Each structure stands twice: as structure tokens, then as C-alpha cells.
Amino acid sequence: MKIGIPRAFLYYKYHVLWETFFDELGIEYVVSPKTNKDIIKRGEMHAMDESCLSSKIFTGHVDYLIDKCDYIFIPRVASLGAHKDIVCSKFQAIYDVINNIYREKNLKILYYSIDILNKDTELKAFLKMGKFLGKKKVQVLKAYYIAKQAEKTAKMIEINNQNNLLKNDKLKILIVSHPYNIYDEYVGKPITDTLKELGSEPILACVVDEKKAREKAKKISPTLPWTFNKELVGAISLYFEKVDGIILASSFPCGPDSLVNEMIIRNIKGKPIINLVLDGQEGTAGLETRLESFVDILNLQKEGGIHE
Numbered sequence: 439m440k441i442g443i444p445r446a447f448l449y450y451k452y453h454v455l456w457e458t459f460f461d462e463l464g465i466e467y468v469v470s471p472k473t474n475k476d477i478i479k480r481g482e483m484h485a486m487d488e489s490c491l492s493s494k495i496f497t498g499h500v501d502y503l504i505d506k507c508d509y510i511f512i513p514r515v516a517s518l519g520a521h522k523d524i525v526c527s528k529f530q531a532i533y534d535v536i537n538n539i540y541r542e543k544n545l546k547i548l549y550y551s552i553d554i555l556n557k558d559t560e561l562k563a564f565l566k567m568g569k570f571l572g573k574k575k576v577q578v579l580k581a582y583y584i585a586k587q588a589e590k591t592a593k594m595i596e597i598n599n600q601n602n603l604l605k606n607d608k609l610k611i612l613i614v615s616h617p618y619n620i621y622d623e624y625v626g627k628p629i630t631d632t633l634k635e636l637g638s639e640p641i642l643a644c645v646v647d648e649k650k651a652r653e654k655a656k657k658i659s660p661t662l663p664w665t666f667n668k669e670l671v672g673a674i675s676l677y678f679e680k681v682d683g684i685i686l687a688s689s690f691p692c693g694p695d696s697l698v699n700e701m702i703i704r705n706i707k708g709k710p711i712i713n714l715v716l717d718g719q720e721g722t723a724g725l726e727t728r729l730e731s732f733v734d735i736l737n738l739q740k741e742g743g744i745h746e
């Protein structure tokens with residue numbers, strides 16, 4: 439059995455966990471390539487028009503994988519934490535959405551389902567998936583714990599590396615964006631590449647101790663319901679003193695981000711902030727111009743030329 443993993447959405451948050459889990463169980467998998475024009479085109483052709491760019495990209499990756507594997511891996515996540523926390527409904531719905539888009543192809547989907555508010559934990563979800571894959575419970579448990587350890591280590595290394603970047607003399611710009619946007623070759627990479635070319639250091643809000651960030655977010659907005667947005671909001675607070683400016687980068691049209699970005703702009707004062715809406719259109723000239731102006735302003739401010 440060969441599993442196809444779409445390089446989109448939760449892949450960027452959980453790929454170490456997933457890949458280590460499948461490796462430990464000896465399950466073969468293929469990951470779709472980095473997002474390119476062809477994948478964007480496939481996503482736009484098959485996804486609903488109203489979908490956000492990120493979910494169109496996910497659909498494009500699924501479309502690429504059809505015929506290249508036996509099962510496509512599409513986890514379903516409804517809630518990840520206690521206290522009424524939920525995630526964007528797309529992560530709960532995407533399994534059914536993809537099933538429906540490709541109903542005539544009889545797509546085979548491998549999934550797990552997490553809904554902490556209904557006591558469906560990650561461990562339970564992985565145990566069920568392991569059983570479906572024909573593995574013994576003891577094997578699955580071992581694979582899961584090894585994968586969790588690998589995930590923890592990878593996260594620690596990522597945070598340490600970013601902490602080292604914070605020590606250099608460059609202008610630091612915090613990018614507040616979901617991992618599936620900022621790490622995406624087509625959507626987020628032009629932002630980080632441009633900032634680096636302009637001599638600044640992009641700092642990613644998604645590279646953070648998630649638990650600490652969620653705690654911090656409660657102080658900024660105690661009622662914010664979306665776990666992934668909480669982590670980004672809390673990261674602003676954790677990195678605030680170490681960065682010179684903040685970029686909010688969201689895919690079009692993102693419901694949660696549009697509300698949360700508005701809240702950030704109103705509540706977080708004392709650092710220049712710009713809001714970039716990413717629509718996947720070809721050409722990065724407009725983006726580069728906005729980033730150049732922003733970096734110029736931050737440089738001027740750093741040199742004492744602009745006063746708040």
C-alpha cells in the first residue's frame with residue numbers, strides 16, 4: 439500500500455509526526471511536490487470558487503496525487519484543545535469536500551479524526567488509523583510515541599535556530615501567517631525571499647512554543663476560539679520586543695484571519711504592521727513594492743528618522 443500525502447495544510451505542522459509514524463510502521467508514502475503553477479491550476483479547476491487559496495492549493499495537491507498512490511492521506515481535525523477551542527471548519531470539512539469533489543473517481547482516503555471536545559484524542563486517532571493499516575496495537579503505540587518524540591525534537595531545533603537568528607544585527611520582521619501559507623513555495627516563499635534580499639531577517643510566528651503562545655493569546659483576546667490563530671497571536675506577544683515590525687499574511691478569503699488580523703491591528707500597538715492578502719495571482723511585483731516600502735520605513739525608524 440502506498441499513501442499519498444498532500445504537501446499542503448496540516449502537512450507543514452505535522453509532517454515529522456506523520457512521516458516518522460509511517461516510517462516506523464514500514465508504510466510506503468509519497469509526498470506531493472512543492473506548490474507550482476500546475477498544482478495551483480489543478481486546485482482552481484476542482485475546488486469550489488469560494489474556497490480560500492490554501493484549500494484550493496490543498497485540492498491541487500490531492501489532484502496531483504491521484505493515480506500516484508493507493509490512498510490519499512487527509513486527516514480530519516475539529517478541535518485540538520479544551521476550553522471550547524476549535525480550528526477553522528475547513529480542517530474538519532476537507533475530508534468530505536475532497537470526497538465529494540472526486541466522488542466519480544471513488545477516491546480512497548486514509549484519515550484520522552481528532553475532536554478533543556468530544557474526547558477523540560490524537561492517540562485514539564492514530565490507534566484507529568494503525569488498525570486500519572493492519573498493524574498490531576503494540577506496533578502502532580510504539581510508532582506513535584517514537585513519532586511524537588521526533589516531532590518534539592524537530593520543533594525544539596526549529597525554535598533554537600530561530601532564536602539564533604534573533605541575535606543578529608539585521609532588521610527583524612515577524613511574519614504572522616499559518617505554516618501552510620508561509621512555507622508554501624508559491625504563496626509564502628516570495629515573502630521570505632524578498633525580505634532576505636532586502637537585508638532583513640524574517641522571523642516566523644508559527645515557529646514558537648505552541649503551549650506558551652496559546653497561554654499568552656488568552657491575555658490579548660480571552661474569547662478567541664481558533665487554536666491555530668491563538669498560537670499566532672500569542673507568538674506576537676512572545677516575539678514583540680525582539681522584532682522591528684510585523685507582517686500579517688493571510689490567504690484570500692480567510693474568515694478567521696480577517697477577524698483576527700483586525701483584532702491584532704486594533705490591540706497591538708507600538709510596532710509598524712502591514713496586512714498582506716495572498717491571492718495566488720501570478721507575479722510578485724506588487725508584493726515586492728509593498729515589502730520594499732515597509733522595510734524602508736522600518737530602517738528609517740531604526741535609525742531614528744521616524745517617531746511614533
Ligand code: SF4
Nearest residue numbers: 490492526528692693
Ligand atoms: S484558517 Fe483561513 S486560510 Fe486556513 S483553512 Fe481556514 S479559511 Fe483557509
